[in-house]
Amino acid sequence: MKIGIVGGTGGMGEGFALRWSQKHDIIVGSREAQKAKEAADNYTKAAKEAFSGAMSGSISGDENFAVAKGADVLILSIPYEFIGDTCAKMSGQIRNDCIVVSPIVPMTRNDNGFIYIPLEQGKKPAAELVAEGLPPRSRIVSAFHTISEVKLKNVGQSLDADTFICGDDQGAVATLTGLVSEISGLRPVYLGPLSLSYQAEILTPMLLNAARRNKMKNPGVKLT
Ligand SMILES: NC(=O)c1ccc[n+]([C@@H]2O[C@H](COP(=O)([O-])OP(=O)(O)OC[C@H]3O[C@@H](n4cnc5c(N)ncnc54)[C@H](OP(=O)(O)O)[C@@H]3O)[C@@H](O)[C@H]2O)c1
Numbered sequence: 001m002k003i004g005i006v007g008g009t010g011g012m013g014e015g016f017a018l019r020w021s022q023k024h025d026i027i028v029g030s031r032e033a034q035k036a037k038e039a040a041d042n043y044t045k046a047a048k049e050a051f052s053g054a055m056s057g058s059i060s061g062d063e064n065f066a067v068a069k070g071a072d073v074l075i076l077s078i079p080y081e082f083i084g085d086t087c088a089k090m091s092g093q094i095r096n097d098c099i100v101v102s103p104i105v106p107m108t109r110n111d112n113g114f115i116y117i118p119l120e121q122g123k124k125p126a127a128e129l130v131a132e133g134l135p136p137r138s139r140i141v142s143a144f145h146t147i148s149e150v151k152l153k154n155v156g157q158s159l160d161a162d163t164f165i166c167g168d169d170q171g172a173v174a175t176l177t178g179l180v181s182e183i184s185g186l187r188p189v190y191l192g193p194l195s196l197s198y199q200a201e202i203l204t205p206m207l208l209n210a211a212r213r214n215k216m217k218n219p220g221v222k223l224t
Contacts (some may be wrong), residue, residue, distance in 0.1 A: 015152025087133025
């Protein structure tokens with residue numbers, strides 16, 4: 001499968017690239033092609049070391065638009081603030097059968113701690129903004145909100161966590177469920193349609209507040 005990562009030069013992008021490169025062709029995206037290529041070279045070195053050369057996939061890098069055109073699955077790994085702008089530039093580039101994945105968490109900090117932007121500022125959940133910016137809505141799925149980049153990048157570590165998946169199209173959900181299951185120790189848990197994505201997104205500021213106040217490192221979520 002060809003997995004493109006828009007904003008793949010960030011911490012989450014690195015984690016996705018390393019975790020999936022064992023089996024898939026990963027294309028790391030950036031606003032600057034050269035930055036993407038350098039990141040892809042570094043990730044390739046790290047992946048080869050981690051998997052002792054046993055990689056049937058590959059990692060390459062390119063400008064975000066080129067990445068969007070070629071992907072079977074496209075991860076939008078960018079901050080919430082730039083969804084509108086990025087989607088406006090990318091709309092029309094993405095194939096109609098491409099599955100677009102939002103791990104995006106609308107989060108900021110105030111004096112009380114980490115807060116969920118839609119609740120505090122009356123803005124829309126991340127998945128809703130992506131669906132508005134990149135129709136058709138049916139191809140958008142959301143997941144990975146409560147997975148720490150630190151753990152995701154550490155490919156030798158089993159995540160021992162769940163991740164909630166939201167989406168309207170069962171085929172798209174099934175494809176993402178398969179990709180989630182390929183990540184060691186990560187269990188996919190279907191939460192419901194995309195309109196429920198806010199319930200997964202809001203867990204991240206909650207986790208970070210609990211972690212900060214109780215001196216926990218990169219906690220995750222697991223249903224028992
Ligand atoms: N970090 C975590 O532990 C974590 C956990 C769960 C979910 N998430 C979510 O996952 C997403 C990615 O997280 P991250 O920590 O990897 O993000 P990040 O490092 O802050 O940003 C990722 C990439 O976004 C691109 N970017 C920055 N400004 C941009 C702009 N104005 N327009 C378009 N692209 C821009 C940059 O790539 P270029 O400069 O190369 O274009 C950057 O490397 C976020 O939405 C975050 O909420 C993060």
